[in-house]
Every structure is written in C-alpha cells, then in structure tokens.
Amino acid sequence: MLFSTVFLLTYQLLGAQGEYRIRTIAFYNVENLFDTQNDSLTFDDDRTPLGKDRWTKARYRRKLDNISKVLSEIGKEVSGTSPDLIGLCEVENQQVVEELIDRPILRDKGYGIVHFDSPDRRGIDVALLYKKSVFLPTSFESPRLLLIDGDGERNYTRDQLVVGGLLDNEPLHVIINHWPSRSGGESRSKPNRLAAAKLNSRIIDSITRLDVSAKIISMGDLNDNPVDDSLKKVLRTQGKKSDLQVGALFNPMEKLFKMGAGSLAYRDQWYLFDQIFFTANLVHSEKGRYRFWKAGIFGPSYLITQKGPYKGYPFRTYAGGNYTGGFSDHLPVYACLIKEIVP
Numbered sequence: 001m002l003f004s005t006v007f008l009l010t011y012q013l014l015g016a017q018g019e020y021r022i023r024t025i026a027f028y029n030v031e032n033l034f035d036t037q038n039d040s041l042t043f044d045d046d047r048t049p050l051g052k053d054r055w056t057k058a059r060y061r062r063k064l065d066n067i068s069k070v071l072s073e074i075g076k077e078v079s080g081t082s083p084d085l086i087g088l089c090e091v092e093n094q095q096v097v098e099e100l101i102d103r104p105i106l107r108d109k110g111y112g113i114v115h116f117d118s119p120d121r122r123g124i125d126v127a128l129l130y131k132k133s134v135f136l137p138t139s140f141e142s143p144r145l146l147l148i149d150g151d152g153e154r155n156y157t158r159d160q161l162v163v164g165g166l167l168d169n170e171p172l173h174v175i176i177n178h179w180p181s182r183s184g185g186e187s188r189s190k191p192n193r194l195a196a197a198k199l200n201s202r203i204i205d206s207i208t209r210l211d212v213s214a215k216i217i218s219m220g221d222l223n224d225n226p227v228d229d230s231l232k233k234v235l236r237t238q239g240k241k242s243d244l245q246v247g248a249l250f251n252p253m254e255k256l257f258k259m260g261a262g263s264l265a266y267r268d269q270w271y272l273f274d275q276i277f278f279t280a281n282l283v284h285s286e287k288g289r290y291r292f293w294k295a296g297i298f299g300p301s302y303l304i305t306q307k308g309p310y311k312g313y314p315f316r317t318y319a320g321g322n323y324t325g326g327f328s329d330h331l332p333v334y335a336c337l338i339k340e341i342v343p
Contacts, residue, residue, distance in 0.1 A: 020338040023134065023167065023290065024075035026083035026298070027219040027274055029178070030067050031316060031328035032124070033100070034092040036060055042123030044092065053318060059325075063317060064096075066327045068103035071129075074298045075334050082109055083334065084167070086129040087219045089158070089178035093117065097127050114163050116142035119156040126161050126176040126220065135172075139164040145199050147180065147192055155180075155192070162203055168339075170215070170290055173207050175200060177220025179230070193224050197234035204279070208247070215290075218249075219276040221330065226254035226272060237277050244280040251277035252295035252335065263297055263331045265313045272297075274333045288342045295335040303327055 034047035036057055047055040072082045091097050094115045101111040114137060115127040130137065140163045147155035161176040177200065180192035200218055207214050224230045231237045231251060238244055239254025253275040262270025276295060285291035305315045305326070313319075315326035 019341045021168070021341060022075075022079045022293070023085075023337045023339075024079050024083040024334055025085045025087075025174075025217060025219065025276060025337065026071070026074045026332055026334040027087040027089075027176075027221075027276060028067070028070065028074075028332040029089050029221045029274060029328060029330035030091060031330060032090055032092075033063060033067065033088075033096050034060075034123075035096050035099075039092075039123055042092075043121055044123050047092075054323070059317075059323065062325055064100055064103050065105075066325075068100055068106045070298070070303065070327060070332060071100075072105045072109075073300070074332055075336060078336060082106070083129075084131045084134045085174060085217075086111075087126065087174070087176040088129065089126045089176070089221050090124045091115075091127050092123050093125065094127070097129070101129060112137070114140050114161065116140075116159060116161060118142070118159040119144070120158050121156050124158065124178070126158055126178050128161060128163050128174060128176055130163075130165070135165050135167050137163055137165040143199060143203060145180075145196055147195060157192070160196070160199060160203065162207075164207075167290065167337075171211075172290075173214060173216045175203060175216065175218040175220075177218065177222060179220065179222045179224065181223050189223075190229070193222065193228075193230045194234055196222075197230035201235055204249075208279075212247075213281060215279055215282050215285075217276065217278040217282070217335075219333075221274050223273050226251050226257045226275060231275075231277075235277075241283055244283060246280065248280045249277050250280055250283050250292070251275060252292070253277065253333065256295070256297065261297055263314075263333055264329055274330055276333055276335045278335075282337070287340060290337040290339045293336040293338040295333070298332040298334055303331060 038048045046052045110132045111129045112132045118125045142159040149155045158178040164173045179196040182189050237249045237251035257272040262272045263274040282292050305313050310319050316329040
C-alpha cells in the first residue's frame, strides 16, 4: 500500500518474509548546473548567454527539466517515489537548487534544502535535498578543505557538507562530498584527494566520539575509484560485509566497481567516482531500525548517448564543445535502506 512517501513491500529477505519500509538515498553530480547570470566573484563566464557555452535561459530550463526527471525516478521501482535524501554536486548556488525542486515533476515531493556557498573558484557547491515529511535536520555545518599548491598558494575547492537529523525519528548523519579533480593528472592531484579523505575521516571520528553508535552515510563525487588509496588506506573502507568490524566503513560500490560498473566514462574506460559508503552499524542494524539493503547505479537508456562518437557514454549537456541538450557526464548512484515493520 502506498502512502505518499511510504512504500511497504513484502520481500523474501534473508530467508524470512516481512513487511518493510524503504528509504532511498541518492547522489548525483549534475554537471555544471549554473544559472545564466554572470557572477563577478567566480569563473562562471562560460555559462552565460555571451560566454563560450552560449548558456541561455532556454538551455537552463531544459537542464532543470532533465535533472528533475532523473531525480524523480531514482529508486522509484522499489520505493514507489523519488529518493528521500539526495546529495548534489556542481550546483552554482541555492537559487538553482530552489528552481530545481520547483519543477513540476518535483514540486509536490516536499523537498527541503541544506546548502552553503563554498570557496570553489568555479563557484560550484554541494547541497542536500531532503523530504520534509521523512527527514528532520537538527544540525548542519560546512567544514572547509584547506589545500596549498606547490607555489604555496591556496587551492580553493569545495567544502564537505555535514547534516545531522532524524530519518523517521532515527538519528542519522549525512556527509556530501565533491573531492578535488584529477586535473593535471591522477598522480599529481592525488595528495588533494588524500587530504579530502582525511577531512572526511576526521568528520566521521568527531561524530562517533560523541556517539559511538552514530549512523553515518558519506556520499559524493570522490574523483577516485573505490579501490584507490583515499578510500582503502585513509578511510579504510571495506567492500565485503564479512570483513566489517565495529567502527569500520562499508562501501558497497567496491563490489560494483570490481564487476566492471561505472558512473562516468573517459577514453573508453569506466570509472566509479560517485560513491555512497557508511558506518558498519547500518549493515548490522538491530531489528526495527533502518539498515542497508542494496546499492546501485541509475542508468536508464535515456541517460546514455545513443549515437555518434560518444555512443555508450553518459548523455551530457555539452560534448566535444557542442551543446547536445543532455543530462550530465555522470550517472547517479543510490542506496536503499529498509526497516522491518514490527507489529
């Protein structure tokens, strides 16, 4: 039976029949969701009507329609509705996020927004969308990632957004990430992502010091794969449930990556930079509490380029310097939490 944002299904799960409530957590790099205004404080000139991209209001509105369509459908086949929590990156400001959730297909979902302006030179930020009927934010902050380049100059990048709250009255913390890119080469830029991973680890540690049982979900475009050092050596994520210990972090994306799955493609190779990982207590949760069920990459055919030199790649807004009217160069990822309904 479907009651607005609550979908109860009967599943054969772990050998037992049961009725479960499902909540979907999603993340999407929306690839340069900019308005058409020139911000004198950031390098957004390309995404203006007179800029290189000829970014018009009509193109902006189509981008909003495209992204809102995707968000409305992630996880819908199992939950019956759009995701309950959505992490976004590459949004220019709060206004574009407000206009996104005001598109007709999302307007009745009741999303709220948590957003901070970051010091990124391009003016791109991260944000959290949450269904007000499902999640109640109780705390939020935007820890700064301080990077210094080889010349001793500040490398301005995205902050990490930390939101604490109640998911159906269960405490939950969410961290939204957009780690430094591989610009200049993977090896040369690696220290920046290691620094981002260390910040993420400190955030998680600071939360668990106050509450050892805290459930924490970290998600974002990490610009690294699940097997890279930032995940495996700094955060010490595990890809197998059997390897999990108390306090460990479980990354279901590692298994997907080893199976050949990816969320973006470059030079005929798939990468899984978009990830969702979380504390082990979301895997081995007590009965009647939310726990991890499954994770995936949302890749319907309309998100894939169907012809031309980029056939098989994510269908992006611009390709080869030309406007194509697509969605993003990344595919969204998601994870489903379930909770058994106890009579």
